[in-house]
Amino acid sequence: MEIAILLYDKFTALDCIGPYDVLRNMGANVTFVAEQRGEVRADSRMLGITADRSIDEVTSPDMLLIPGGFGTRALMAHQPIVEWIRAVHEHTQWTTSVCTGSLLLGAAGLLDGLDATTHWASSELLETTGARYTEQRWVRNGKIVTAAGVSAGIDMALMLVNEIAGEETAMAIQLGIEYDPQPPFDCGAVSKAPKELVDMLRPLMQAE
C-alpha cells in the first residue's frame, strides 16, 4: 500500500508523525510529499522534515493523509495544492486528514454536505467549506476520514489499520507503540475542559 503524507510550510509535526508511525508498521510504503522536494519547516520553525517527493511525482497513492498546521488557512486558496488533492482523491482507497488538514479537503470540495471534524478551534472555518463540524475523535464518510486535533491522528490510524489489515495487526501495532495513554488531565476535548481555558486558547489556535 502506497501512502502519501503532504507536508507544507507550517505543518504540525505530530499530526503526521503519529499516523506515520502507526501506518508504516503495517508494512505500508509511506512517502512524504510537498509542492517541491526538500526540507519543509514545521509551524514552530524549530523542526524540518524532508519531502522525498514532489506532488508532481506522486499522483495515485492508495491513501492520502493531510496533516493540520497553522499554514492551512493560507493554503486553502493555493490552487496547486488544492487541485492536487482533488486529483489524487480520484485514485485513493482512503483520503484522510488530521486536525486542520480537513480544511484543505474542504477547500478541494470533498466535504460538501458531509459530517467532518477538525481541530476544535477551527470548527467554524471548516463549516465555510460546506462540511458539518462534529466533535468526534474521527469521522468516516466512505473512504474519507477526518480526525480531530493533532493527537487524534493516532486513533484514526489504528482504526484504518484495523479496516485495512485486520484486528490482529492493529492490536500488534498498538502494543508495539505501547499505546496505553495516561494523560495527566481529563481536559483534552472541549466538552471536558474548563470553559475559561477553551475561551483563552481559542484565539491562539486559529489557522493562519
Place this chain on the structure above:
Amino acid sequence: MEIAILLYDKFTALDCIGPYDVLRNMGANVTFVAEQRGEVRADSRMLGITADRSIDEVTSPDMLLIPGGFGTRALMAHQPIVEWIRAVHEHTQWTTSVCTGSLLLGAAGLLDGLDATTHWASSELLETTGARYTEQRWVRNGKIVTAAGVSAGIDMALMLVNEIAGEETAMAIQLGIEYDPQPPFDCGAVSKAPKELVDMLRPLMQAE
C-alpha cells in the same frame, strides 16, 4: 528553556515528535541535534528529520531528550554519543528518554541502581546497564525521567510541562493538541495484551 532532542540513525520518529509538540508549546526552544548536522533517517528509512545542530554545538541544554529506535543497541557502544550524553547531563535540569532511549542513558552510567523504564521488549537489555526495569508509563528519579515505549513520551512531556510551567499551561497544551485519547483496543501495555501477541511481537521489537 533550551531543550535538545538527539537524533541518530534509525531513531523512532514518534518518540521525539510527541514530546516536541508538547514541550515547544510551553515556549521552550527545541533543537534537534545529531553527531553531525543534516538529515537523519528514521528507522523506517522512509522519513528524514533535520539535525539543525551537531553535538559539538550543543553542550549545556536545560533539558536533554533521547528518543528510542532500532538504532539504540549499536549506539550503546558508540563513545562520541555516550560521552556527550554523560557530559551534557552534568548541566541539565532534566535528563529524559522515551522508549529505548533509556538504553543510552544506561550506557552513559546514569541509571545504575535506579528504577527506570523503556520499551517493554527491551526490558532485559535495560537491566544490563544496572537499572531496574519497571512497567510504568514513566519513571522519575530526581531530574532523570524515563518513559515507556514510543507513545509514552506524550504523557511524560505533559508531566514535565506541569512540573516546569504549572498546571494551567499543561492543561492548555493538552487541550491544544486535543489529547483525549480513544485507543481502539485495551492492549497497549504488556499487562493488558494477550500473551500470544506479546510473545509474537517481542523478537520483532528488539533494538538492533
